[in-house]
Amino acid sequence: MCEMASFIFQPCGEVPVKVWELDDHTGTLEHHRVQDADKRDCWREGHYSPQGEIVCRVIVGDSLEATECESIIRARWPRFTDFFSWALLKAQIENLDLAGLTSAEGLKLPGSIGGWLYLNGLTSAEGLKLPGSIRGGLDLAGLTSAEGLKLPGSIGGWLDLAGLTSAEGLKLPGSIGGGLNLNGLTSAEGLKLPGSIGGGLYLPEHIRKALKKKA
Structure with a gap:
């Protein structure tokens, strides 16, 4: 590659x-x-x-x-x-590694992606419009806040949100085909997990315990 x-x-x-x-x-x-x-x-x-x-x-x-x-x-x-933006109109899009982007300003993504999407260089979701369908994984590990983040209704692979320390404003997809990484959370307040997670769920131990008490 x-x-x-x-x-x-x-x-x-x-x-x-x-x-x-x-x-x-x-x-x-x-x-x-x-x-x-x-x-x-x-x-x-x-x-x-x-x-x-x-x-x-x-x-x-x-x-x-x-x-x-x-x-x-x-x-x-x-x-x-x-x-x-020009290339999207002419290229075959399956996987997109945009890890080097530090801002979503001016970024236009396709309506659907058949593979994975790396956007782990972003620290903010400001201006980010994600594809409606992602069949592979989505890496947003650099985000420090869920403010303005609108995720697809389902993700076929893994979802990495390891940089979030709070679940405030976070609306997760209804289903995730792979693993879910929320290992940076410091509190379980406001956290609502998807109905279906196909892979591992990565959470700090104290968050796991807090969720068990609520269940």
Whole structure:
């Protein structure tokens, strides 16, 4: 697997860019039936990271230097979220590793994700609109508050909310197919668990005891 978000480009002219699998250059090259060859101005590999870094790989003899390609691409998509919004319309989306994002500002996610979604770099849910359907896991371990967090009605895999210290405002999905990590909670007040959890339930021992007393 490659870094998120991967793309291919030609180091010439206006620097054409193509995407398909955002974590796999090989899949993108195969889908578009092009090659990354040792010939002048062939398709090359690039990345636009959630942290905003653009990396273009060129070879000696290509028309444009890596820095020139990177500047042209940044002028087209100044922020990662600009590039990502464009890529969503053209890419095959299964798993999304957006762990490098520290803010959800400008982030547009697809309506459904067939695999996992990593957003564990977010400390706040402000501006975050999650997909209505996530068949894999959801990692929001960096959140320190549930304020503004709207989770899908069901999650097919695990749900990691280990960074929450309070359940205030937390509305969990009705069903979670994998495990649920709430290991950072300091109080059971306001905590209502899903009706169905397919995997392990990770809670501090004193929270477990408090829930047993309520039952």
